Each structure stands twice: as C-alpha cells, then as structure tokens.
Amino acid sequence: MSAQDSNPLEKYVTGEERYVRFTEEILGVQLAEVQKKILRAVTENKHLVVVSGNGVGKSYAIACLNLAFLYTNPNSTVVMTSGSYSQMEEATFKPMESLLRSAKDDFPLPGDVKKSPPRIEFEHDPEHYFRCISGRYPDNLEGRHNERVLVLVDEADKPDITQEHFDSAQSSITDEKDRMVVIGNPPRDEGNSLYELMTDPRYEVIQFSSMDSHNARVDAGLVEGDKIPGLVDLKQVREDYRSWNRENFPGFENILDTLEKDDETGVLECTEKGLDERWYRRRLGVIPPTGAKSVRPFYAEDVTTAENNWEEINDDQDEIEYDAYGVDVARGGGDRTVIAGITPERVDILESVESPGDHSVNKRLVERHVDDNRTPVIMDAIGEGSGIADELNREGYNVTRYKASENARQRKKYNDCRTEALCELGNWLENGAVEPKTDVASELREAARHIELEEKSLKSGTTWKATSKSDLKKSDALGRSPDLLDAVSLAAWGLNVEQASSNAGYSFYSY
Known part of the structure; x- marks a missing residue:
C-alpha cells in the first residue's frame, strides 16, 4: 500500500480527527471523550505524556492508536514497550488482535498477526510493522527508521522503566512526522523518571482522573448516553x-x-x-x-475496631470450635512458639511460649489444642516448623506447610504468601474481634504502623509486596520477631483453606 496508489484509507491520512475517525468507522469502536483526546493529541504533538487514574480507557485507546497509526500511515513503524510485558500483551495486544480480526470482516485490511513476540507484519514491506518489545533491554528501542515512526512506552511509572528507556526511544524520533507517547499512572514521588518527562517542556502532558471516565460522568449527570463497558x-x-x-x-x-x-x-x-x-x-x-x-495491609484504626468488637463476644463459652489455626514455631533465642485459633468472629492466642526447647515440645503444644484431622493448621514450614509439619501430617492432621516467600494463591494481587496472609488479616479485622489491651492487640497495632505495601512489577503484572520481616524486626517499636502477628496472620490465611475430608494432607492445597 502506498500514498500513490488508490488508497481506501486515504480519507484518514490527514487531519486532527484522522485516528478518531479510523477507530470509529473502520474498527467500529465507540470511543469515550478521554480516548478521543488521546488520539487527537497524538496527531498534534511530537512528544506526548498521558498520565491518569484507573478506569478511563487509556489502554484501549492505545490499542486503537497503534492500529490507526499503522494503517493510515503506509510507510510506518510502530514499536511498544512496557513496565509490565504481560500487561502489554493482555491490555494492548490482545485487543488489537481482536479489533483487527473484526475489522477485516468488513474491510480489506492487510497484515498478519503473529506472536513471540506479539507483532503485525506486512508481507511485501518488511519495514512496515507493529511490534511489542520487552523492557528488559532498553537498547532494543533504538534504530527504528521509516517515513513515520511511533514509539510507545506504557506502564512508564513502574520501577523497571528508567531514563535509559526514554533515551533509547527518543533516538528513533528523528523528524516532525515521528511520535513518542509515554503512558502511565502517576508516579509515587518526584524521583521517578516519568516525573522528569511530565515537567519537560518538549512534552505535551495530558492528565485524567477517574472522574473523567465517561461512565462516572454519566452517573453524575454531566453527560448523556449509554455507559461504555470496561470504564x-x-x-x-x-x-x-x-x-x-x-x-x-x-x-x-x-x-x-x-x-x-x-x-x-x-x-x-x-x-x-x-x-x-x-x-x-x-x-x-x-x-x-x-x-x-501509605498503603498498608491493615491500619491501627482497624485494630481498634477489632478491640471494640470484643464487647459483642460471649466469653463464657466452655469450648470454642476454631475454623483454623496458625502456628509460628520458635527458631532460636528470643523467638516464641505461638499458636492462634481463629473463627470469623474472634481470634485467640492459645500458646505463646518463649523458646520452648525441642522439636517434641513444640509438637505437643500443637496436639494440645488441635484435636481433629479436619480443621486447617497453617504452619510456618521454615526451619523447625518443617519437621513438625511433616510428622503431624503423617499422623493425619490437616496441616498446610506455609512458606512466606512462595507464590500467593491470589497471584495477580500479591507478590507472596506473607503479603497475602497480612492482607487476609486486614480483611478479617473489619468484622473480627481481638481482646483489648493484650499483647496481640499491641503487636498488631505496632505492625500496622510499620508494615507498608509496595507495588512490585513482575512478568505476570503488578502486585503488592509487604515490608520484609527482617526490616520489621529492625523497627524500634517492635525490636523482636513479630511472632504473635505471624501466628494470627497464618490463622486468618487459613480461613480460606478448605476443611479436609477423610484424607488430609498437602494435596488439597496449591500455591
């Protein structure tokens, strides 16, 4: 396809609305006003930064932009990288693939969709293509040359995207026909490389809040029309x-x-x-x-709420049937073996024994409180806890060997099991009860003030990761291993582990 030939896309070659019209008329997409603003801004600006809250449709707009630029500029190259490669595949390339497949049913669009890496190629023009590029090697963004070049850097607020990525991308932008677009959520602070671009006079910056979402504005009565799915x-x-x-x-x-x-x-x-x-x-x-x-798995006021909930607890019960147990086994001097029992309504510290001595003593402490083979027992499987877990499992107890650093069950939300357990505890504290003015209430409150959640970018996406246990031990407020916190969070995590049937053991649980 060339500008000299009879070009069925010729009416989309010029004008501020060209990418908007292509998206609506050829791809058949109902664009929100936010998305139109992004597409218009690309036609008018050589360098563009798009920063927004979630849910306004910027990822879908970028998917549409990639196709619009590629097909309305015959001699063009489009390359894209991201702070999250899987996010780029899921939120951008898959919609591109679906949109192109649907458009081809009604319009003779050339180009072949291929994978590994995700890309669109044209048989008779090897320089005309779209390609996803891993952010692992910034140099791969360099050396793109064609009549028109579009380079996009998505998830630009993530730690894996650095100034080196922006510099490499910039090397492919050579004249006024080329475009560089940087997209992301706002960074956490001004030390992030994205902030440097936001204050760079070369870049046009457009920012949106979730209040700019078409659906939010429809609900607020500011615009008329039907809601758009996904916003x-x-x-x-x-x-x-x-x-x-x-x-x-x-x-x-x-x-x-x-x-x-x-x-x-x-x-x-x-x-x-x-x-x-x-x-x-x-x-x-x-x-x-x-x-x-800061974002935390739970807050000091959550602990206060749980203490206040204790007033509703009937403490005259002769025997409490716990729904899960959390066991943190002492590993050495200064540590405690702590056993916590939990129900949806309350948590109790059943044992808190300083350095109880040996393997057999720790095992007997568990056997003293767990008298069935159905209730989940979540045991820290590092060090001494591992051997006890093995023995109890062989004897028929429903033991889950918990490893803090392993993959969480909710892998798309949490970086590891420890973070997941702390957040499960935070959810439980909303309606659960903790006895006021106890050691466990005090330790939970101090932990709430020191444990933060940070975003961590992985190949699978962006997840939360809690302040490490080693850093928590260094806290002046705690000054020791948070054994009570560990046992209670294990118990809260165990509430979502199924009761065992007649066959207890590890096979019931996967990480």
Missing part, C-alpha cells in the same frame, strides 16, 4: 473513597474542586492532603502529596 463508574469511585480514606464520599463536584495545576510545572495536583495514596494515584491521577497515607 469505571461513579459507584466504584465512591466505594474506593470510603474504603481507602475511611470517610464518606464528599461529592463529585467537591472532588473536582480539589484538583488544580501547579503554576510552575503545569502538573495536576490535589489540594487536599492526608488521604490514602491509592486515592491520589488510582483515582485522581496525581502524584501523592506530602502526608499521604
């Missing part, structure tokens, strides 16, 4: 505000009033301080201001 709505925004900030949603217009551009940098900011970091980044689409609350 965040106002109900979800309200729920997130209440969940993350522990207070009622102040209203759509009041939220918009907190957003303003910095006079010096032009970067969108929030004037309201002290809210949860997730609210700023995921919903407002801004860098968290100083004083933003």
